[in-house]
Amino acid sequence: MDAVVIGAGHNGLIAAIRLAEAGLSVAVFDKVLWPGGMAGYHALGGAEVGVGAYAVGVMPREVLTRIGLDVEVEVPDPIAVYELDGQYVKWWRDPAKRVEEFKEWGLGDEIAAFWDKLISLNKAARRYFFGEPPTEEKLADDPEARELFGRTARDLMSQYLPREFWPMFLYEHLWDEPAYVLAYFNPPEGWGRPVWRGERGIQALAKALYWRALSLGVDVKLGVSVKRIVAERGVVKGVELDSGKIVEAKIVVSTASPVHTLLDLVEGVDDEVRRRLEGIPTAGPYRLNLVLTEPVKLRAGLAPYKDSIFQLPFGEMVIEGNVVSAVGDLDLHLLETYVENVGKARAFEVWTPADYQRVFNARGAYVNHLPLTREFLLCRPVCGWGHRTPIKGLYLGGAGTWPGGQINGAPGLNAAELALRDL
Ligand SMILES: Cc1cc2nc3c(=O)[nH]c(=O)nc-3n(C[C@H](O)[C@H](O)[C@H](O)COP(=O)(O)OP(=O)(O)OC[C@H]3O[C@@H](n4cnc5c(N)ncnc54)[C@H](O)[C@@H]3O)c2cc1C
16 A cells, blocks of 8 residues: 555545545544444434534535535535523524524624634634644734734633623633634535535535545545554554554555554654653533434424524533434433423433443543644644654544544645655
């Protein structure tokens, strides 16, 4: 093989597609049985349900066009419905309508100004998505980018918004992080479900990427774990699978968590790097998938907005036909406040942080492989590395690399582009 990619999550498949498009022979290994990794899906009670992600937002649309995929993102209207004091604030697709809605909640012109600010900061952030993380010097020459890393999200939000609206824009644990994170999570296009060949839902993206990789001749092996990355005298030689088989390759791109990659799969990692990665605390979500025997019946005034993302006091909830998926502090009684027919369950499953850690080798159960904190943004995973590692031929391209986590795709693309440039 010319290249081995560890992980068939969206970043791994994107990296593999880019390398195969350049004419390289590529194999992908993933320990789980589905494509898409944390943005993948499996069967439950006769339905296909997502195992992690449920909406696409932070991925620049050009990632997909660059790898020749015609996946659309269907953005619902309203995009999200946020419960505030027992009532619903609607996040309409049309920015003017959205501003009007917010004004009904007592916000004045500052909400329009805030929205303009977010759009300009998001554009500024995206200027740096493709390629290696920007250096401090580069940022210093760009006033908007300086603001992204020089201010906190809290500081920015407090300039425009009363506190009770902040959770609508950013998870609370990120409020003291750089404004970059706020801009990252608030793309002007909004959030929606991928649609591919008539299928709508998170599985559509995973299937499209899998299909594209296979059609380019990529050898995707699911249910196959990589035990070790083989390197000799600082140069990558390939990988060893759990079976003991060695697959030789001159390029290895790992899109598994950098913590797992650097602490478990390679030898000789510098002590300082080891300490940095060992030090990340445990975080991670709970996700409930509930498959009903009939279409989901929403109550409490939510029925007209069934396609939207619901931001509720316990967390987030999305509905897809007969399936309810909820992420957060889960409680079935609480869910019954919103879903009338919870009792009509055919099947259910709960994913815990320990499951995410074990199933995906995601140390600390990070859904983005590493925290999205100041310490791990420009230095993601290690200062000065970008997508390279000190081992020649070994690249990192998952959510724990620049420009950040979630379904973004730029990490995988960046790692593949760099590997091709280094050839
Ligand atoms: C509950 C939940 C909800 C989320 N909601 C959203 C959302 O709505 N929108 C959004 O954008 N993001 C969301 N996310 C985050 C998003 O799913 C992830 O950040 C993203 O999918 C990471 O993609 P990736 O390709 O970088 O890594 P992964 O998807 O983690 O892929 C890496 C793959 O490597 C494999 N692997 C690891 N070690 C090995 C090994 N040794 N050998 C072989 N294979 C290995 C893993 O099995 C995994 O499949 C959510 C995540 C969770 C858990």
